[in-house]
Each structure stands twice: as structure tokens, then as C-alpha cells.
Amino acid sequence: MQTNRPFEYLIPETLTDVVVPGMRVEVPFGRGRRKIQGFVMRVKETSDFQGKLKPIARVIDLKPVLSDEMLKLSYWLADRTYSFQISCLQTMLPSVMRAKYKQYVVAIDEVDPEVVRLFNGKPTFEITGQLDDETIKLINRLRRNNKIDIQYVVENQALQVKRQAVTTDLNVIQLHEAKSKLRANAKSQIKLLEYLADHLDELPIEFSDLQKEFGVSRAAIKTAEKNDLVRVVEVTKLRKPVGITPEQTTKMKLTEEQQAAVDQINSAIETENPQTFLVEGVTGSGKTEVYLQTIEKALQQEKTALMLVPEISLTPQMVNRVVGRFGDQVAVLHSGLSNGERYDEWTRIENRDVKVVVGARSAVFAPLEHIGLIIIDEEHEGSYKQDDNPRYHARDVALWRAQVNKCPVVLGSATPSLESRARAEKGVYQLIRMKKRINNKNLPQVKIVDMRDSENSAVKGDFSPVLRENLQETLDQHNQAIILLNRRGYSSFMMCRECGFVLKCPNCDVSLTYHKDLGKMKCHYCGHDEPVPQFCPNCKSKKIGFYGTGTQNIEQQLNDLFPQARVLRMDVDTTRRKGAHAKILKQFGDHKADILLGTQMIAKGLDFPDVTLVGVINADTTLSLADFRASERTFQLLTQVSGRAGRAEKTGHVVIQTFNPDHYAIKDASTQDYETFFKQEMYIRHQSNYTPYYFTALISVANQDEGKTLKQSYWLKKQLQTALSKDAILLGPSPTMISRKQNKYYYQIIVKYKHEPKLHQRLLEILNETQADAKNGFTIAIDNEPQHID
Numbered sequence: 001m002q003t004n005r006p007f008e009y010l011i012p013e014t015l016t017d018v019v020v021p022g023m024r025v026e027v028p029f030g031r032g033r034r035k036i037q038g039f040v041m042r043v044k045e046t047s048d049f050q051g052k053l054k055p056i057a058r059v060i061d062l063k064p065v066l067s068d069e070m071l072k073l074s075y076w077l078a079d080r081t082y083s084f085q086i087s088c089l090q091t092m093l094p095s096v097m098r099a100k101y102k103q104y105v106v107a108i109d110e111v112d113p114e115v116v117r118l119f120n121g122k123p124t125f126e127i128t129g130q131l132d133d134e135t136i137k138l139i140n141r142l143r144r145n146n147k148i149d150i151q152y153v154v155e156n157q158a159l160q161v162k163r164q165a166v167t168t169d170l171n172v173i174q175l176h177e178a179k180s181k182l183r184a185n186a187k188s189q190i191k192l193l194e195y196l197a198d199h200l201d202e203l204p205i206e207f208s209d210l211q212k213e214f215g216v217s218r219a220a221i222k223t224a225e226k227n228d229l230v231r232v233v234e235v236t237k238l239r240k241p242v243g244i245t246p247e248q249t250t251k252m253k254l255t256e257e258q259q260a261a262v263d264q265i266n267s268a269i270e271t272e273n274p275q276t277f278l279v280e281g282v283t284g285s286g287k288t289e290v291y292l293q294t295i296e297k298a299l300q301q302e303k304t305a306l307m308l309v310p311e312i313s314l315t316p317q318m319v320n321r322v323v324g325r326f327g328d329q330v331a332v333l334h335s336g337l338s339n340g341e342r343y344d345e346w347t348r349i350e351n352r353d354v355k356v357v358v359g360a361r362s363a364v365f366a367p368l369e370h371i372g373l374i375i376i377d378e379e380h381e382g383s384y385k386q387d388d389n390p391r392y393h394a395r396d397v398a399l400w401r402a403q404v405n406k407c408p409v410v411l412g413s414a415t416p417s418l419e420s421r422a423r424a425e426k427g428v429y430q431l432i433r434m435k436k437r438i439n440n441k442n443l444p445q446v447k448i449v450d451m452r453d454s455e456n457s458a459v460k461g462d463f464s465p466v467l468r469e470n471l472q473e474t475l476d477q478h479n480q481a482i483i484l485l486n487r488r489g490y491s492s493f494m495m496c497r498e499c500g501f502v503l504k505c506p507n508c509d510v511s512l513t514y515h516k517d518l519g520k521m522k523c524h525y526c527g528h529d530e531p532v533p534q535f536c537p538n539c540k541s542k543k544i545g546f547y548g549t550g551t552q553n554i555e556q557q558l559n560d561l562f563p564q565a566r567v568l569r570m571d572v573d574t575t576r577r578k579g580a581h582a583k584i585l586k587q588f589g590d591h592k593a594d595i596l597l598g599t600q601m602i603a604k605g606l607d608f609p610d611v612t613l614v615g616v617i618n619a620d621t622t623l624s625l626a627d628f629r630a631s632e633r634t635f636q637l638l639t640q641v642s643g644r645a646g647r648a649e650k651t652g653h654v655v656i657q658t659f660n661p662d663h664y665a666i667k668d669a670s671t672q673d674y675e676t677f678f679k680q681e682m683y684i685r686h687q688s689n690y691t692p693y694y695f696t697a698l699i700s701v702a703n704q705d706e707g708k709t710l711k712q713s714y715w716l717k718k719q720l721q722t723a724l725s726k727d728a729i730l731l732g733p734s735p736t737m738i739s740r741k742q743n744k745y746y747y748q749i750i751v752k753y754k755h756e757p758k759l760h761q762r763l764l765e766i767l768n769e770t771q772a773d774a775k776n777g778f779t780i781a782i783d784n785e786p787q788h789i790d
């Protein structure tokens, strides 16, 4: 049975007028007594169904949770992303809406006799268990007449949560003393005491953080407690989003370029013109102020505004500025929120308590009404595309919503995606260029350091003489530096010098990475970890050692080279704790550190006036990816990170170390010359038949059995072949770059095409036909316009 379609149910007489589109209901499904949750898509007077319709069992919501706009969007989204409509509908709601929550009825009109009767004199009542149909009807009539309101409160997500935490009464000296008395193999306890000594002013610290971040076990905490070294306490946390410190900024007098941008966008807001603007503004050209003043315009027009950012925790400054300007009218949706917090924000939007929503990818489904403006900052970011079903791109959804709401979309970036820039070239988007920095200074001076040169390769470590000198100078002048290395961990991998053996993950086809703080080898794909081997597991030689460089290693080198410098490291390993990103960036912003070292998470959006130097340890990490976007990603990363230097009064310098100094992506990034890069890269995409010249669809198959995976892939290829003309390019099946992940084999087929009228239908058929395969352990995914092919 095909399940990717709506099913018809009878509305029992008692629920007439109660059941409306956008509500969730419980219905019997299939044979037996199984009941499932469904969404009401449409209410009809008659049915063509042959046979006896089953009745709806009960309504879950008393008012619709999805608007007509969202219901319409779900049809389009399912079709566009080749996914089930039900998963699209679920994606639009905060995840807790899929779980249990309580409903409350609130009296608005406390004089109406019916309300008085219903409430029995109380201002609210909680709906527990099942209400009788008469009451449901009454509630609905009253709600329609605005005499009462209904609110949801999520169960198990009380406003205050209690958690176990650790604190200590000992001081630093006592802690170190206690540590020295422990047996050497009490590693977990030692780590615990070390941590406490280093973070005395931050106590108590929660169990979960100790476990996640430092691998300190519950048992170690308990032992330490028994020995009176620590105390276990309960902390009460208020559910309040962390990491936002509004930055009050007053409206600035715009530069000429900013004014021109604002004028064009505001005029589209006023005339309700669903036009798309591509704001291509160099780093530090003041795009934020353009966003803020256009949002203001939307609000003046009695409309709302939606603003997407790549990942909130990484761009706290942007969020702080929006909240600083518009205050309580803003809701923030970010991935760091707990389910409950997310739900709170969602409810504020639903209740129309807010007018501006800032959030990452999924915020594009925010239940805002009368949207007057949609902004996508750093529009080139890959994180706007979801990796799982439904594989949607937030930009596409934004453009769809803009049509429905009759409002403009602003795509902003210093390094637009090739797709967007090409659309601007064709006149589909309106191009607005901002070529000058706010401070009217030149873009920072960039030096490319050729790491193949003997003077660079001869030095021990990863810092060329040029980068060292520049760092020294920056420190001498009490300025700040940002150092980028796109690889976490201490050293990349372990290899045996005797037999060439590389230590790999048992579940995935990748090498394990050394993590110094854990003292373990770790898989970045599945999280598997194991002890560091003392000798080669293959040939038993002791000549097994580390290769490559990670952030932890560079941190060590910085400490050795510049012992007086204060270094902050920012990578996934130092930012596991909630609010950790914001904390590190605040410390850096307050100039409590001299050097910020990190992976690509430090590359974008940061605006610190004292940063005068940016150093890139190795520009080649993204370039060597086997992906058609490798050059584009490299150019974007280097341009963005370079743009962090010299944004205010002080002049900026950039040093890029590379083994490919002649590569156009690196050269163009060093001059921050987007337009030249764009032309060159378009030429290459044209030569190799890639987007934006061709559309792309990627079909991947995974199974634990490699033979079965291949067989299924060939069957799929045949299905595709019969729907394609000879102009289409069909590639594969071929193994993905990491052909085994978590014990599953991955194969992929790529279709590149220009105009294939039958392809869409065929892909939808494949989606439905392969449903049964899921039960046999196959994972089959169709990715429309993939972000990366690997």
C-alpha cells in the first residue's frame, strides 16, 4: 500500500465543526486496532471512497497547529524534495509537538454566561483526559467568538528543571594536594579535580557536562563524593535561552551604498513585490545595518520579518544586534535551545506576541503571518540545506513563502553561492553590490605563503617565519589575531612507519583522530573511541605515531612559540557545553585573550575592532575534498576569514599558508575578488557539466550487505534510464567517498540534466516503490540539488 497520500476519514457527528484543516487527529490505520497521528488536510462534504469510511477517533488539537499556508507548503515541499508529505508536515512543527503536551483553556471574556459555566468561576482550566463532545463543541464556538483562548504547555518541560551537579568546598591548593594523593590510575577522578581547580568560579557544574566534555564518569564523581572531595548538589535551571546579550545599537546614518540598498528593498516591501535581492557586499561593508533598517520598514508597514542565519551559536553578534534593536518583538530559534525552549519561542510566534523571528534553517517554517520581508544572511552557507529527509534548502522555502506573502527576499553574502550569483546575472534576482568597507579602508593586505619553499618547510612545526613575525608584531601592538585551521583534534591520524598501517574505525571507512583531552582515538563519524595503541596492531612494531595537525596541536605550538599570549581555542570539542560558543566569543571580544584559534566556525560574521591579523595554517584542507564545490568552499572560507581583519580603525593583515599558491580559489580569495572567481568557476562548472549549468539529482543506496547494495543500485539505475533522454548524464553506481559508515555500505547514482520532463515523475515513483525496501534494511535517499557529492 502506498502511504504517501492523504486518506479519507469520517468526521463523527459529535465533531462536526470541530475538525478543521491544520489540526492533528488520531485515527485508526490499517488492520487491527493500531491508531496513528495524522494531520487534517481538507474537510469535504462528500466522499468518492468505495466502502465504509472509518471515523476519526479523537482530535488532538483544539485549534489548528498549521496554517493554510503551511498546509499548502507541505504539498510543494514533498514534491520538490521527494519526501513523504507527513515528514514535511512534522518538520514544520517543533519536535515536542510530536510528543505529549497539555492544553489549557483560558477565559478571555469572563462575563459571558457560557464562559462562566464552562470555567466554573476559575480563570483557566487544564484539559485532562478526554473531554466530552459537547464540551469540545462549546469550546470551539467560544474560541471562534474570541471569548476564550487555548494554550499548550509541554509536559515534562516544566519552566524549571532540576539537574545534578558537582561543587567543592576545597580551594585550589587543597584540590591539587588531594589530586597528588590519588593513585595514578584513578584517571577519571584526577581529571575531575583538575577541572574543578581550573573552574572554581564556575561551580557547580552539571553531571552531564562533565560526562560529555571531559569523559568524567558518574562513578568517579561518587567516589570523590565519598572521599569528601566534592559535594553533589541539585541545581535549578530556569528555562531561558542562554547566550544572548542584546547589543543595543541605535540606527546609524547610512553610507551611500547602504542607502541605495535600503531604498530598493524598502520600496519592494512597500509595494508588496515578491522580488529577490542578492546583496553582494564585501566583508565589513555593513550588511547588518541594511538588514536592520529594512526590518524596521516591514514593521512600520504592520508586517512581520523573518531572518535566517547559518547557525545562531556561531553568529551571536548578529542575533544580539537584532535583539538589541527590536527587543521583545524578537523570537530566536536556535539549535542550542532545549525542546521546551524551542516550543516556548514557537508559541510566542503562534500567539503573535513577536514580529521578528531570527533563526537557523528550520526557522523558515516559523508560523509568522503577514510576512513583509525575508532575509537570508550568508546565503552561500551549506547548512541551509538539510541533510536528512526532507532534504530541503531554506532558500527555496523562503522564495516560496515570499510569493504567498507577497514580500521581497534579501540574500546577503560577501561570497554568494554560484547558483545565486548566476541567477542575478540572468536578471532573476536583483543584484545589489556594496563594494566598499564601512571604514573606507582597503580590504586587508593578504600574503600567500608557499609552504613548499625550503625556508618554510625547514622550520619545525606549522608556523612559517612570515606568520610568526606577523603574530609577534600583533602581540607587541596589543592587537588580536585569529588563526584558522580546519581540522579538530590533536593530530590527524596514527600510522605505523614500519608497515604503513593506519588506525581506522571498525564501523566506518575513516581513520581515527587523536584527542588529547580524552587521551583517546576517536571516530568523527560515529563517535567510536578506543585507547591509543602502544604498538602497531598489524605488525607489532613500536614505530606507530601521529601524522597531520589538528587544532589541539596548533594550540600547543602557539603556547610554545608565544608563551605570554593568551590563546582561546574554538572547535567542536571546546564548544559542547550549552552557551560555550557565546562565552568564548565574549571573552575574545572583551580582549581577555590575544589569539582566537579555531576551525571554520570562527570564519564568518565576527566583528571585532582589535583584530588586525588573520592567519590560515593550511588553506588546502577544503581544496582537497573530492567535491565539485571544493574550490567554491575554499574561496568562501578564505575570503570570509580574511574579512575578520581590520574592520574598524586599524589596518588588517592576512597570512595564508598553502601548498597550492597558484590555485585560482586561493589567489582570488587573497584579493577578495569575488567577481573574478565567479567567472573562472563558472567556466569550470560549464566544462564539467555541473550546477548552475546542469540540474543535479543524487540517489543513494545503503545496506549492511555490499552485494545487495550494488544490486539495488543497478536496479535503480535501470529505472532512471528508461525515463531519461540521451541528453541526460547518468553516472554510477559508485561507492561514496567514505564507502562505509556505521557498518553500512553506500553507493550513489548521479543524474545531471537540463530538461527531462519524465524524470520528476519517475523519481516520485522510485520514492514510493522503494518504501518496502526500507523494511529490508535499505536506506534509499533522493537528494534534489545536493550540496556536496562525495
Ligand SMILES: Nc1ncnc2c1ncn2[C@@H]1O[C@H](COP(=O)(O)OP(=O)(O)OP(=O)(O)O)[C@@H](O)[C@H]1O
Pocket: 252, 253, 254, 255, 258, 281, 282, 283, 284, 285, 286, 287, 288, 289, 413, 414, 438, 604, 605, 606, 607, 643, 644, 647
Ligand atoms: N552606517 C554606518 N556607520 C558607521 N558604522 C557602521 C555603519 N554600518 C555598519 N557599521 C559598522 O561597520 C561594521 C561592519 O558591519 P557588518 O558587521 O554589518 O559587516 P558585514 O557586511 O556584515 O560584514 P561580513 O560579511 O564580514 O559579516 C560593524 O561594526 C558596524 O557596526
Ligand SMILES: [Zn+2]
Pocket: 505, 506, 507, 508, 523, 524, 525, 526, 527, 528, 742
Ligand atoms: Zn566510526
